[in-house]
Amino acid sequence: MLLDNKQVAIIGGGPGGLTLARLLQLKGANVKVYERDINAAARVQGATLDLHHGSGLKAVEAAGLMDAFKATYRPGNEKGRVLDKYANIVYDEHSIVPSEDFNSYSFRPEIDRGPLRDMLLNSLHAETVVWDSQLLWISQIGDGWIMRFKNGTEATADLIIGADGANSKVRSVVTPIKPFYSGVVIIQGNVENAEVATPSIHKLLKDGKIYGYGDEKFIHVSSKGDGSIDFYISSKKDENWLQTNDIDFTDPIQVNDWFKEEFSGWDEVWFELIRNTGLPLLLRPQYCIPLDQTWEAQPNITLLGDAAHIMPPSGEGVNLAMLDALELCECLNNEEFNNTQSAIASYEEIMRARATKEAEESLEMAQWMHAVDALNSMVQMLNQGQ
Numbered sequence: 389m390l391l392d393n394k395q396v397a398i399i400g401g402g403p404g405g406l407t408l409a410r411l412l413q414l415k416g417a418n419v420k421v422y423e424r425d426i427n428a429a430a431r432v433q434g435a436t437l438d439l440h441h442g443s444g445l446k447a448v449e450a451a452g453l454m455d456a457f458k459a460t461y462r463p464g465n466e467k468g469r470v471l472d473k474y475a476n477i478v479y480d481e482h483s484i485v486p487s488e489d490f491n492s493y494s495f496r497p498e499i500d501r502g503p504l505r506d507m508l509l510n511s512l513h514a515e516t517v518v519w520d521s522q523l524l525w526i527s528q529i530g531d532g533w534i535m536r537f538k539n540g541t542e543a544t545a546d547l548i549i550g551a552d553g554a555n556s557k558v559r560s561v562v563t564p565i566k567p568f569y570s571g572v573v574i575i576q577g578n579v580e581n582a583e584v585a586t587p588s589i590h591k592l593l594k595d596g597k598i599y600g601y602g603d604e605k606f607i608h609v610s611s612k613g614d615g616s617i618d619f620y621i622s623s624k625k626d627e628n629w630l631q632t633n634d635i636d637f638t639d640p641i642q643v644n645d646w647f648k649e650e651f652s653g654w655d656e657v658w659f660e661l662i663r664n665t666g667l668p669l670l671l672r673p674q675y676c677i678p679l680d681q682t683w684e685a686q687p688n689i690t691l692l693g694d695a696a697h698i699m700p701p702s703g704e705g706v707n708l709a710m711l712d713a714l715e716l717c718e719c720l721n722n723e724e725f726n727n728t729q730s731a732i733a734s735y736e737e738i739m740r741a742r743a744t745k746e747a748e749e750s751l752e753m754a755q756w757m758h759a760v761d762a763l764n765s766m767v768q769m770l771n772q773g774q
């Protein structure tokens with residue numbers, strides 16, 4: 389086997405990195421995951437994720453975790469309501485008969501990010517994840533690598549996989565190609581104990597999702613299993629807005645003033661959200677890979693997930709990361725390849741082609757979701773999906 393007697397280091401314990409660790413361990417490989425979070429209890433931010441047949445669910449199945457997934461996912465959480473800025477419901481998936489059918493290709497079960505991470509962590513051998521290990525740099529020694537972490541420790545590996553997300557440190561060792569700014573900033577917040585803190589939004593959510601559109605921007609709200617809700621406010625901004633906006637997003641008065649101006653004329657229900665959010669709000673400028681990105685495969689280092697192909701959210705990111713993990717594992721365990729370089733080359737070619745297609749679609753999606761008639765486009769899209 390190509391990985392016999394080799395030490396594999398996965399940088400990043402997100403869904404992509406942990407899925408790969410699990411799959412490689414099932415094949416008997418020596419794997420460590422270096423994760424910057426301080427420990428397993430660190431709170432995972434972000435709304436729920438829907439896993440898709442042919443990608444995320446396929447990886448879960450291959451990882452032998454389908455029963456654990458079925459015990460953890462959030463039935464009904466995929467149902468959404470589309471609202472206009474006045475909080476009128478213009479489309480309601482709750483009135484559509486549910487299809488909780490894992491055999492149906494169109495079923496996209498939702499899972500919270502934290503429980504997904506826990507499910508994957510629980511499947512790994514003890515001590516696989518080395519917490520509090522934020523990678524600072526890597527350097528080649530012989531045929532392998534030495535890694536230096538922020539906590540002052542060092543480690544070595546024969547093969548490194550960069551699964552360290554949007555701001556990957558590993559990426560620059562694989563390719564000098566940098567993602568470009570897509571023109572969109574997402575501002576992310578979370579409201580704890582939403583039933584009490586934001587009763588109107590909580591009622592509208594019905595334990596699912598809300599998609600609110602108007603004035604070339606949108607607000608997505610998502611209920612989570614811990615009783616909190618996550619929301620994303622997305623709008624078009626110049627890249628330098630992050631430096632020039634002059635708003636202190638840790639300060640409730642400034643955040644409320646900013647929202648009042650930015651969402652002037654929107655219904656009171658949206659203001660309930662912002663008045664009760666935890667602070668600071670997180671500013672996430674959205675970057676995208678160039679659609680023609682390519683590079684020469686190396687024998688001992690590669691990328692997966694957002695590190696390889698960041699793009700504006702289109703509902704596919706986690707699915708792409710988990711499918712990358714599955715296919716990389718398959719290539720590294722395929723006896724047709726006589727060395728790791730050809731295995732990595734084969735994996736990367738297919739991974740890049742898939743990501744390019746998805747990135748193109750995600751850029752188109754970012755366009756229409758911030759267009760004047762986004763509300764109608766969204767409803768049309770949902771109607772076509774039925």
Ligand SMILES: Cc1cc2nc3c(=O)[nH]c(=O)nc-3n(C[C@H](O)[C@H](O)[C@H](O)COP(=O)(O)OP(=O)(O)OC[C@H]3O[C@@H](n4cnc5c(N)ncnc54)[C@H](O)[C@@H]3O)c2cc1C
Nearest residue numbers: 400402403404424522523552553693694701703704705706
């Ligand atoms: C606002 C928003 C909404 C989204 N909504 C969806 C959605 O609905 N559906 C969907 O499929 N996708 C969505 N995505 C995209 C999705 O979150 C990502 O595509 C997915 O998480 C990628 O997984 P990953 O494992 O590659 O990276 P990540 O999930 O980013 O994981 C990377 C891991 O690496 C760690 N790390 C980072 N740097 C270092 C370092 N230097 N050293 C060590 N560890 C490090 C991080 O702590 C993290 O644990 C959304 C993204 C955003 C920004």
